[in-house]
Amino acid sequence: MSDVQTTLAHQFEDPDQQHEAASLGMWAFLITEIMFFGGLFAAYTVYRIQYPAAFVTASHLLDYKLGAVNTAVLICSSLTMALAVRAAQLGQRRNLIVFLILTMTLGTTFLGIKAAEYTHKFHERLIPGPNFTPNVSPNREAQLFFLLYYSMTGLHALHMVIGIGVLTWLLVRAVRGHFSHEYYSPVEMSGLYWHFVDIVWIYLFPLLYLVR
Amino acid sequence: MSSPVKLPGQHYLNAAYGIKSWLLTTDHKRIAWLYLASITLFFFVGGFFAVLIRLELMTPQGDLVEAETYNKLFTMHGLFMIFFFLIPSIPAVLGNFLVPMMIGAPDLAFPRLNLASWYIYIAGATLALVAAVTGGVDTGWTFYTPYSSIYSNTNVVLAALGIFITGFSSILTGINFIVTIHKMRAPGLTWFRLPLFIWAHYATSIIMVLGTPVLAVTIVLVAIERIFRIGFFDPALGGDPVLFQHLFWFYSHPAVYIMILPGMGVISELVTCFSRKRIFGYSFVAFSSLAIAVVGFLVWGHHMFVSSQSVYASMIFSILSFVVAVPSAIKVFNWTATLYKGSISLQTPMLYALGFIGLFTIGGMTGLALAALGLDVHVHDTYFVVAHFHYIMVGGMVMAYLGGLHFWWPKMTGRMYPEWWGRLSALIIFVGFNLAFFPQFLLGYLGMPRRYHAYPEEFQVLNVMSSAGASILGIGYLIPMIYFIWSMRYGAQAGPNPWQAKGLEWQTPSPPPTENFPITPVVTEDAYAYSQEEAAVV
Ligand code: HEM
Ligand SMILES: [Cu+2]
Numbered sequence: 001m002s003d004v005q006t007t008l009a010h011q012f013e014d015p016d017q018q019h020e021a022a023s024l025g026m027w028a029f030l031i032t033e034i035m036f037f038g039g040l041f042a043a044y045t046v047y048r049i050q051y052p053a054a055f056v057t058a059s060h061l062l063d064y065k066l067g068a069v070n071t072a073v074l075i076c077s078s079l080t081m082a083l084a085v086r087a088a089q090l091g092q093r094r095n096l097i098v099f100l101i102l103t104m105t106l107g108t109t110f111l112g113i114k115a116a117e118y119t120h121k122f123h124e125r126l127i128p129g130p131n132f133t134p135n136v137s138p139n140r141e142a143q144l145f146f147l148l149y150y151s152m153t154g155l156h157a158l159h160m161v162i163g164i165g166v167l168t169w170l171l172v173r174a175v176r177g178h179f180s181h182e183y184y185s186p187v188e189m190s191g192l193y194w195h196f197v198d199i200v201w202i203y204l205f206p207l208l209y210l211v212r
Numbered sequence: 213m214s215s216p217v218k219l220p221g222q223h224y225l226n227a228a229y230g231i232k233s234w235l236l237t238t239d240h241k242r243i244a245w246l247y248l249a250s251i252t253l254f255f256f257v258g259g260f261f262a263v264l265i266r267l268e269l270m271t272p273q274g275d276l277v278e279a280e281t282y283n284k285l286f287t288m289h290g291l292f293m294i295f296f297f298l299i300p301s302i303p304a305v306l307g308n309f310l311v312p313m314m315i316g317a318p319d320l321a322f323p324r325l326n327l328a329s330w331y332i333y334i335a336g337a338t339l340a341l342v343a344a345v346t347g348g349v350d351t352g353w354t355f356y357t358p359y360s361s362i363y364s365n366t367n368v369v370l371a372a373l374g375i376f377i378t379g380f381s382s383i384l385t386g387i388n389f390i391v392t393i394h395k396m397r398a399p400g401l402t403w404f405r406l407p408l409f410i411w412a413h414y415a416t417s418i419i420m421v422l423g424t425p426v427l428a429v430t431i432v433l434v435a436i437e438r439i440f441r442i443g444f445f446d447p448a449l450g451g452d453p454v455l456f457q458h459l460f461w462f463y464s465h466p467a468v469y470i471m472i473l474p475g476m477g478v479i480s481e482l483v484t485c486f487s488r489k490r491i492f493g494y495s496f497v498a499f500s501s502l503a504i505a506v507v508g509f510l511v512w513g514h515h516m517f518v519s520s521q522s523v524y525a526s527m528i529f530s531i532l533s534f535v536v537a538v539p540s541a542i543k544v545f546n547w548t549a550t551l552y553k554g555s556i557s558l559q560t561p562m563l564y565a566l567g568f569i570g571l572f573t574i575g576g577m578t579g580l581a582l583a584a585l586g587l588d589v590h591v592h593d594t595y596f597v598v599a600h601f602h603y604i605m606v607g608g609m610v611m612a613y614l615g616g617l618h619f620w621w622p623k624m625t626g627r628m629y630p631e632w633w634g635r636l637s638a639l640i641i642f643v644g645f646n647l648a649f650f651p652q653f654l655l656g657y658l659g660m661p662r663r664y665h666a667y668p669e670e671f672q673v674l675n676v677m678s679s680a681g682a683s684i685l686g687i688g689y690l691i692p693m694i695y696f697i698w699s700m701r702y703g704a705q706a707g708p709n710p711w712q713a714k715g716l717e718w719q720t721p722s723p724p725p726t727e728n729f730p731i732t733p734v735v736t737e738d739a740y741a742y743s744q745e746e747a748a749v750v
Contacts, residue, residue, distance in 0.1 A: 011320070017396070024390070028386075031421055032421050033425070035421075046452065128442040129441065144450050
């Protein structure tokens, strides 16, 4: 029990209470995240309805193959993350470390592909603003599409970066042997966050890449 | 004339010394003090701007400041009062102190997160303050686009960033409360034994968690439009300015309930304690908080009756706004029924509570007037609106905050404040408040628009009355500041339960020990088990 003693915060009676509090807290946080992205989804819906033709044209300028690859990458990372949580629950330290590293690698791959996509768009001058020069009409509405594209995928990418940061912290703790089959809340909570970020992408991909 | 000190030997205030023991504390009671100090500061910052506004409006010509400066004054006044005073005031100060105490827990579920919330709040407020002194913002606290996103050449991005950051403080506090209330109640403390203060904070936290992120993302969009000059909201760039209003009010209408619900929670506590009666219709009061939280999300369109929104939408929003008034009315009814035949003692907190009920009722009734579509079109953006929201926010929330502060002050410090001065200041505030804001109803009805720095001669008498009332109100606010500080050193010792009140927070010494309760309490009775026979000892 000495392990448990060191990881039980003073305000809790027992590890169960601590674990339940952490998971309720995480769920509440994820609800705020849904509302956060929800504002952008609302904006997307409004403009999509207002300018359907422009949105279709503009979405053709995105490379849906890269988007699809990224979707696959993220789904794999969700799987490895789930395996990491499982390993933590079973107290398998080595497996936990391996799966965390795998998840981080997949996350980084996703960001790499995203960065390549952004660069590509920069070169094609698909950046809303005075220099926006694709030969699409109506130009103004297409800019709005791209504004939403950058805002939504950018916010999503920011979440990925934060997620990778969190995984790094977990990895350090895992290497130091902080987790056991009695104490694994942080891994589980980070897993929830990671899955959430994946799910957001599952919505973003069809909305942005496949609207036609 | 210092009285002999017989406070408990060891308590949370003397458990550790030094500035670091405060700035790095994770004790919710100390964090409440950090908030109390900073929120008071920002209240006076906001008040300073109010003074300048009222000085300007003493005369019909714009002789103190020009139009532009005036725009900055009311913007900064609104920003500071709303985001840095009203929204955090009761939850962050009284809620922080009391939520764990009232449910018999040693602390909030996430103490370090709680401290982080305070730092986030300070960071946001500091940015807004920097925005204020390095040029100011002139968009009004509502940041309406496209003025705020394209045309205004003031510090909009910086102020918006400040508010964005502060939003996270509110979200984290909300999460902390929700988890604490769910998971950390003492044995025997079922949901329907919870104090109504806790119910109110629970409902408020739900709004914080659901609403604040929408405001955050809206503000980000404004900043993007401003920095990159590409448009979400500017019609010239293809955007839709009304979309901004939808997103903004989706948060900001519920936000008025973030501001008033905790106040209602405080009033429920005060009314039962000082009439020595169990609150009338406990579960109605509890559920009305939740109802307000839910229905409050459906009425944002009543701010947009004149924004080109369709007539049908306006009609629906108008009807829903009447619906949301019902739970508020239920509360007023229940408080009144509690007072009826109670053995009432008019201590300072009770005076504030009675003031609240009166002023909130006026504010609420005029709110109904505004929710009525036709009437709103007449008084929209006039002083009628200004008077209405001051009755709710200042007459309601600030009264509740002060009442609560007086009620729990003995718990927080272990000492009493001078009762005579307390009653006097409550009276001064009530009189000053009504003199300051009642004339504004008349002004608005007569057609004086809000946000103008000059006005036709005929409005001067009422404006002078309002400014005079504001000065009296200002004095009323200063007096408690002075005697509270005095009482920390010289006040009579309070003992654990100076009001003979029910509730767990009164069953531990004042000031409480760091762990709140020497042994975890077990709850065996419903809330407010007052019996009138043991009538007020106080
Ligand atoms: C001494 C007390 C106060 C006085 C004399 C005062 C006066 C005023 C005045 C004259 C306006 C300008 C209205 C306009 O031209 O549109 C105003 C606006 C406002 N006040 Fe106060 N006020 C006081 C206290 C407060 C407090 C305590 C709060 C909040 C807790 C508050 C919140 C607001 C808000 C939100 C606005 C709207 C700002 C805007 O139009 O952008 N006021 N106040
Ligand atoms: Cu409203």
